[in-house]
Amino acid sequence: MIDWAGLMRLGLHQLRLTPDQFWALTPVELMLMAGISPGVTPTLTRARLDALCAQFPDI
Template identity: 55%
Template sequence: MSTGFDWPALMRAGLYGLRLSPDAFWALTPAELQMMLGSKAGDAPMLSDGLAALMAAYPDKKKDHDDE
């Protein structure tokens, strides 16, 4: 069963990377650890509705011979 956390990697980052004591590491919330590691939530991926809106706002147009 997966818990969703890579505990060995998080412990290495907190204990060795940030040099936290075990007590300090285990007292942190996941959000606090994430902030200390510099991770921030990224933008949500663009889904088909977003792509359709972008294509409607900036349609491709064919180049006329008069434009040259």
């Protein structure tokens, strides 16, 4: 599960991004700005994204 509240606190409060700036970021850009090493595997992998897309297709 994605901690949207925590990510928004990080982006909007700690990093002082505007909402437009926050939502325009890629996950990798947000990770780098948060100081997370690029070598860390994100919890949302491509395989997990594909599984979620299959489970919840757009209508």
